[in-house]
Amino acid sequence: MMKSGLGGPDDNLSRKMRMEVTADNGLVTMLGLFVRAYAAWGGFSPSQAKLVELAFEEAFVNVVKHAHGDPRGNLVVLDFCFEEDTFSIRIEDGGRLFNPLEHPDLDIKKYLASEKTGGLGVHMMKKIMDRLEYSVSAQGGNILTMFKKVC
Amino acid sequence: MAADFSYKIEDQQWKVPIKHVWACGHLDSATNVELRAEVEAEIKKKSFVWACNLSELEYMSSAGISIFLNMAYFSRKAGGSVCLYSLSEGVRQVLNMMELTSQFEIYKNLEEAQDNFMQPKGSAPETNLAKPSFSKPKLK
Numbered sequence: 001m002m003k004s005g006l007g008g009p010d011d012n013l014s015r016k017m018r019m020e021v022t023a024d025n026g027l028v029t030m031l032g033l034f035v036r037a038y039a040a041w042g043g044f045s046p047s048q049a050k051l052v053e054l055a056f057e058e059a060f061v062n063v064v065k066h067a068h069g070d071p072r073g074n075l076v077v078l079d080f081c082f083e084e085d086t087f088s089i090r091i092e093d094g095g096r097l098f099n100p101l102e103h104p105d106l107d108i109k110k111y112l113a114s115e116k117t118g119g120l121g122v123h124m125m126k127k128i129m130d131r132l133e134y135s136v137s138a139q140g141g142n143i144l145t146m147f148k149k150v151c
Numbered sequence: 152m153a154a155d156f157s158y159k160i161e162d163q164q165w166k167v168p169i170k171h172v173w174a175c176g177h178l179d180s181a182t183n184v185e186l187r188a189e190v191e192a193e194i195k196k197k198s199f200v201w202a203c204n205l206s207e208l209e210y211m212s213s214a215g216i217s218i219f220l221n222m223a224y225f226s227r228k229a230g231g232s233v234c235l236y237s238l239s240e241g242v243r244q245v246l247n248m249m250e251l252t253s254q255f256e257i258y259k260n261l262e263e264a265q266d267n268f269m270q271p272k273g274s275a276p277e278t279n280l281a282k283p284s285f286s287k288p289k290l291k
Contacts, residue, residue, distance in 0.1 A: 025180060026181055028180055029181045029182060032179065051244070053210070054245070061212075108250060108251075112220065112254060114224075118217075123249070128248070
């Protein structure tokens with residue numbers, strides 16, 4: 001189930017977008033393609049827009065992972081916003097608390113020397129985006145906001 | 152949906168018998184499941200020499216990368232190897248950004264891969280992806 005629509009201030013409608021989606025891994029491809037298209041529309045080069053899609057996918061997959069088995073985690077609110085020269089993606093969910101910023105930085109050498117067990121996605125988000133912010137919502141869910149200067 | 156993913160794994164005879172993977176489209180956390188399962192099954196059957204044509208793989212997230220990294224990890228451990236060739240711009244960009252190119256032998260195209268992969272001497276992989284395609288490859 002997905003509904004989408006424009007949100008934000010009246011004088012700048014198309015620079016903001018809000019979606020409410022279910023925390024369903026089956027949506028990730030379609031949502032990612034939307035994010036890529038929206039990023040390109042906002043001024044990112046095609047290759048940078050693809051990277052923004054990657055960062056979004058990695059963040060959304062974490063939400064799905066942590067919503068698993070927890071009905072409160074089923075609804076995810078996505079806010080996309082271009083403000084001045086920066087694009088932000090805000091992801092709010094009601095799943096189990098998970099702060100990717102507390103995830104230790106990946107030691108790529110150790111990672112590559114072992115059987116892979118995850119952590120690459122968070123590393124990728126940090127590499128692609130300029131800044132990540134995490135907070136706990138009033139309802140006790142996760143809010144992750146990622147920022148990237150348009151390039 | 153526009154973003155499909157398809158793949159094919161087959162046996163081929165290069166310098167040695169190899170498992171050849173052709174992957175096409177959008178490899179993400181939703182589309183990776185079958186490829187992952189099939190690669191894992193092949194690894195269990197002791198397939199440790201792989202060549203992967205990634206010319207038509209336009210997008211690869213960490214879910215896809217981990218398939219190829221595991222392939223390389225288990226192959227290396229067993230004395231085998233993994234080569235990637237004809238990388239699409241999207242795959243090249245991600246592997247460069249994540250500094251993962253050292254995990255694979257990477258070749259510009261099929262001919263270069265077939266000439267050099269699993270060659271005991273004088274192999275000439277495209278070791279520096281940042282270089283333009285006409286640059287002379289470094290010797291291993």
